[in-house]
Amino acid sequence: MSTGIRVLGIEGTAWAASAAVYDSGTDEVFIESDAYQPESGGIHPREAAEHMHDAIPRVVETALDHARETGDRPEAESPIDVVAFSRGPGLGPCLRVVGTAARSLSQTLEVPLVGVNHMVAHLEIGRHTSGFDSPVCLNASGANAHLLAYRNGRYRVLGETMDTGVGNAIDKFTRHVGWSHPGGPKVEEAAKEGEYVDLPYVVKGMDFSFSGIMSAAKQAYDDGVPVEDVCYSLQETVFGMLTEVSERALSLTGSDELVLGGGVGQNARLREMLREMCTQRGAEFHAPEPRFLRDNAGMIAVLGAKMYDAGDTLAIEDSCVDPDFRPDQVPVTWRARSERSEGLGYASGDARNREQTDEPELAPGRGDGPLQGAEAIVDLDPEAGRVTKHREAKTYRHPALDDRLRRERTRIEARLTSQARREGVPTPVLSDVDPHESRLELEYVGDRDLRAIVRGADTAAAADRVRDVGRHLALLHRAGFVHGDPTTRNVRVNSDRTYLIDFGLGYHTDHVEDYAMDLHVFDQSLVGTAADPGPLREAVREGYREAGQERVLDRLREIEGRGRYVEGDS
Ligand SMILES: C[C@@H](O)[C@H](NC(=O)OP(=O)(O)OC[C@H]1O[C@@H](n2cnc3c(N)ncnc32)[C@H](O)[C@@H]1O)C(=O)O
Ligand SMILES: Nc1ncnc2c1ncn2[C@@H]1O[C@H](COP(=O)(O)OP(=O)(O)OP(=O)(O)O)[C@@H](O)[C@H]1O
Numbered sequence: 001m002s003t004g005i006r007v008l009g010i011e012g013t014a015w016a017a018s019a020a021v022y023d024s025g026t027d028e029v030f031i032e033s034d035a036y037q038p039e040s041g042g043i044h045p046r047e048a049a050e051h052m053h054d055a056i057p058r059v060v061e062t063a064l065d066h067a068r069e070t071g072d073r074p075e076a077e078s079p080i081d082v083v084a085f086s087r088g089p090g091l092g093p094c095l096r097v098v099g100t101a102a103r104s105l106s107q108t109l110e111v112p113l114v115g116v117n118h119m120v121a122h123l124e125i126g127r128h129t130s131g132f133d134s135p136v137c138l139n140a141s142g143a144n145a146h147l148l149a150y151r152n153g154r155y156r157v158l159g160e161t162m163d164t165g166v167g168n169a170i171d172k173f174t175r176h177v178g179w180s181h182p183g184g185p186k187v188e189e190a191a192k193e194g195e196y197v198d199l200p201y202v203v204k205g206m207d208f209s210f211s212g213i214m215s216a217a218k219q220a221y222d223d224g225v226p227v228e229d230v231c232y233s234l235q236e237t238v239f240g241m242l243t244e245v246s247e248r249a250l251s252l253t254g255s256d257e258l259v260l261g262g263g264v265g266q267n268a269r270l271r272e273m274l275r276e277m278c279t280q281r282g283a284e285f286h287a288p289e290p291r292f293l294r295d296n297a298g299m300i301a302v303l304g305a306k307m308y309d310a311g312d313t314l315a316i317e318d319s320c321v322d323p324d325f326r327p328d329q330v331p332v333t334w335r336a337r338s339e340r341s342e343g344l345g346y347a348s349g350d351a352r353n354r355e356q357t358d359e360p361e362l363a364p365g366r367g368d369g370p371l372q373g374a375e376a377i378v379d380l381d382p383e384a385g386r387v388t389k390h391r392e393a394k395t396y397r398h399p400a401l402d403d404r405l406r407r408e409r410t411r412i413e414a415r416l417t418s419q420a421r422r423e424g425v426p427t428p429v430l431s432d433v434d435p436h437e438s439r440l441e442l443e444y445v446g447d448r449d450l451r452a453i454v455r456g457a458d459t460a461a462a463a464d465r466v467r468d469v470g471r472h473l474a475l476l477h478r479a480g481f482v483h484g485d486p487t488t489r490n491v492r493v494n495s496d497r498t499y500l501i502d503f504g505l506g507y508h509t510d511h512v513e514d515y516a517m518d519l520h521v522f523d524q525s526l527v528g529t530a531a532d533p534g535p536l537r538e539a540v541r542e543g544y545r546e547a548g549q550e551r552v553l554d555r556l557r558e559i560e561g562r563g564r565y566v567e568g569d570s
């Protein structure tokens with residue numbers, strides 16, 4: 001018999017009309033779903049809302065019947081203790097149907113109402129089923145693609161798509177070839193017979209973009225490349241990108257736990273790549289079972305229970321839905337108090353995790369063993385003043401793609417490290433480069449990473465260094481190229497200089513958007529690592545202003561204002 005609370009969850013952000021009952025005493029989740037299937041093309045918001053209108057009452061009734069049958073409460077009592085619903089993000093017309101249903105159930109059953117962020121639910125269900133404490137989460141769903149990690153009371157967006165969600169990108173390709181919605185499972189099936197062809201691969205720090213690769217995939221299909229080959233290569237490329245940025249997030253945060261969320265997470269090849277990457281770097285990986293990956297009300301009910309427990313309920317008059325609800329807008333009320341007030345890093349209270357978090361911050365003169373970056377094994381020899389950087393094969397990637405990326409990046413890193421120095425930016429002097437072995441030999445510079453400084457309490461000292469980074473980025477941009485991955489780990493400092501390192505993702509460009517994205521990537525890494533990011537974000541802009549163009553800063557503001565990049569205050 002259950003001694004816990006029972007939560008009715010309701011989900012209907014786009015295609016899944018779903019209701020669930022979660023029993024926190026037994027940890028059992030009952031889910032009833034009814035999927036909307038478009039007659040042709042993709043999801044039509046109006047049709048989807050009509051589907052919600054018809055199907056939500058049905059699935060809710062089935063869930064409540066289940067609660068009555070499995071519970072031990074008198075007939076006259078409500079079979080559930082709380083109603084939790086998806087407030088957003090999603091399609092406005094669908095959300096409104098769900099919101100109305102949830103409010104009216106909360107009133108008739110006389111139980112409290114909880115409003116859940118759908119993307120945070122995709123993440124929390126993985127944390128719940130894995131038992132991980134403070135994982136990085138890759139949310140790979142239809143309309144979204146985010147990398148999230150907890151810090152200081154919020155889930156921070158460490159990286160995200162610069163255009164469409166990953167599932168939507170795949171679905172657009174399958175519409176082009178005339179396959180019915182949803183396309184993801186069909187691509188997975190066709191890929192089994194495919195061979196590899198090159199497609200564009202675009203990551204910027206921990207952000208990524210799908211538009212170029214999707215146009216190229218459509219073009220390849222139109223040019224007669226067998227559809228199986230295009231599907232195979234789409235998976236290898238898109239999932240390779242998602243795995244790479246996930247690894248970068250693990251490396252940046254020092255976390256050794258990754259969870260997957262979202263409907264695209266049902267893809268076996270994506271899960272295989274993520275698992276392999278985690279194994280290779282000694283991290284743990286967890287993907288919830290498929291019924292919890294695709295849109296479902298179970299995840300809404302499970303997070304609803306945690307929020308209810310924390311007293312995080314909604315008054316009816318405050319319960320409006322939000323189609324643009326971002327995960328970093330949600331105050332995380334349900335994690336332990338000690339975690340919530342945690343100001344530094346991503347520590348979870350777990351000693352092993354904390355050690356990991358601090359491990360890469362080498363004290364002066366202590367750089368002995370090889371260091372595992374996101375991309376490379378880095379052998380540090382401070383006494384000899386030398387660093388060897390080897391981009392080892394990533395076994396999760398297709399060998400052809402892996403060879404191409406490692407060679408290209410080694411070449412680019414060598415070239416841009418030297419070019420940056422000619423532009424007046426401190427960088428390590430290069431002593432040797434071997435693109436075929438993907439190996440570089442560089443001067444050892446600085447005595448710590450900028451990350452160690454921005455995590456500390458001395459905001460003024462951190463601001464000086466961050467101002468230098470702003471100035472340095474402006475010099476690169478003036479010379480017509482970007483760093484590509486300016487994070488607090490790719491800046492080394494000593495008492496009198498601030499060095500930029502790791503130029504492997506850099507490229508030449510004269511687009512203001514690319515320059516602004518470079519600054520945005522650095523901003524996100526400050527938000528992801530600094531104790532107090534506000535003044536530091538200001539300092540980057542001050543430094544940039546000294547040597548750079550105001551229109552790049554204008555564009556940065558525009559990027560932030562696009563709504564996808566709003567920072568939650570801490
Ligand atoms: C806001 C909300 O409405 C939205 N929901 C959503 O996108 O549904 P979700 O169930 O998480 O993901 C659906 C996507 O998941 C893809 N998908 C399903 N099975 C797949 C598979 N085996 N391989 C690749 N993609 C797959 C579908 O093609 C579709 O694009 C979201 O979470 O972004
Ligand atoms: N020239 C150098 N001098 C001193 N330390 C260095 C140097 N190059 C790298 N390091 C140290 O090694 C770490 C990893 O190096 P680097 O960033 O080049 O590797 P990576 O695998 O590309 O890492 P990531 O992709 O995680 O940024 C750096 O954060 C820094 O602490």
Ligand SMILES: [Fe+2]
Pocket residue numbers: 118122141142262263294295
């Ligand atoms: Fe979803």
